[in-house]
Amino acid sequence: MSKVKIGVVGVGRMGTYHVGILNELPDVELAAVVDTDPKNLSAIAKNYGTPGFNNHQDLYGKVEVAVVAVPTGLHYPITKDLLSAGIHVLLEKPCANDLEQARELFKIAEDKGLTLHIGHVERFNGAVQELHKIVDSPIFVECKRMGPFTDRIKDDGVVLDIMIHDIDIILNLIQSKVVSTHVLGASVFSKKDDLVNAQLEFENGCIANILASRVSQNQVRTLSVTQKDSYVVLDYTDQEIYVHRKSSSEHKLSKDSVRYKQESLVERIFVHKDNPLKLELKHFLDCATNGHQRKVAIDSELYSLEIALKILGQFNKNHQK
Numbered sequence: 061m062s063k064v065k066i067g068v069v070g071v072g073r074m075g076t077y078h079v080g081i082l083n084e085l086p087d088v089e090l091a092a093v094v095d096t097d098p099k100n101l102s103a104i105a106k107n108y109g110t111p112g113f114n115n116h117q118d119l120y121g122k123v124e125v126a127v128v129a130v131p132t133g134l135h136y137p138i139t140k141d142l143l144s145a146g147i148h149v150l151l152e153k154p155c156a157n158d159l160e161q162a163r164e165l166f167k168i169a170e171d172k173g174l175t176l177h178i179g180h181v182e183r184f185n186g187a188v189q190e191l192h193k194i195v196d197s198p199i200f201v202e203c204k205r206m207g208p209f210t211d212r213i214k215d216d217g218v219v220l221d222i223m224i225h226d227i228d229i230i231l232n233l234i235q236s237k238v239v240s241t242h243v244l245g246a247s248v249f250s251k252k253d254d255l256v257n258a259q260l261e262f263e264n265g266c267i268a269n270i271l272a273s274r275v276s277q278n279q280v281r282t283l284s285v286t287q288k289d290s291y292v293v294l295d296y297t298d299q300e301i302y303v304h305r306k307s308s309s310e311h312k313l314s315k316d317s318v319r320y321k322q323e324s325l326v327e328r329i330f331v332h333k334d335n336p337l338k339l340e341l342k343h344f345l346d347c348a349t350n351g352h353q354r355k356v357a358i359d360s361e362l363y364s365l366e367i368a369l370k371i372l373g374q375f376n377k378n379h380q381k
Contacts, residue, residue: 070130148348217253223272
């Protein structure tokens with residue numbers, strides 16, 4: 061069986077992760093990488109022996125599929141070129157910073173019978189997949205995705221860089237339309253959205269609170285769901301889920317203070333742990349080469365982006381000088 065020839069466009073931090081995993085997959089040949097920085101190309105050549113180019117069009121005729129991990133502003137033109145050349149694409153999130161451009165990319169892929177997969181890697185986190193089996197009637201969902209500032213991301217703030225993960229998961233979890241949004245935020249270390257808190261109200265009455273921050277000195281990646289009979293906590297980093305049931309609380313008055321006591325039955329859910337990026341790449345390759353069904357519908361992909369852009373739009377409107 062011949063190997064699938066693949067190329068990676070953009071071999072910075074994220075692109076290098078893709079290269080490392082693709083190099084381990086038995087049915088894949090990493091045929092070429094593309095980057096405008098000679099240092100990045102040199103590092104890949106040294107570690108993997110893969111030829112490097114400085115223009116994505118150099119991939120034409122060399123690969124059947126490609127991973128695009130460039131800055132968001134370049135997602136649309138590069139992916140459009142690759143799809144137009146008949147190449148399947150896994151495009152890192154966000155799909156684009158313009159909804160119409162995103163729709164156009166999916167239309168090109170559909171017309172040409174190609175796979176366009178957006179890199180929402182958290183969908184492939186084992187804990188997230190288990191979460192869908194546990195949650196059936198959410199009342200309130202809260203997400204926190206916090207960490208220290210890094211200048212790795214040049215053209216995105218936290219909404220399109222990290223909050224979009226949680227928007228995507230929440231929308232697939234709640235399965236209802238957003239009817240109102242309320243956004244608070246701040247620019248701290250850059251001129252972009254460094255800290256954003258978004259409250260979403262859904263048609264079915266569910267409420268979600270999403271906090272994304274790159275101004276925090278500790279790493280937090282959690283999601284919690286309140287249901288009538290349970291409280292579910294997911295930790296993305298450890299891929300762990302805990303379900304609290306039959307909770308009770310009481311307080312005890314003493315001379316100097318009020319003490320609170322809480323008890324609940326806590327169930328730890330078994331989660332099959334694997335590298336989410338590896339699972340995502342294998343799924344993408346399966347769709348591209350075997351025609352298997354994509355995990356998330358195109359309408360869902362576009363709705364996640366639509367809500368993210370709406371939140372970002374509100375943030376920018378609030379911070380216009």
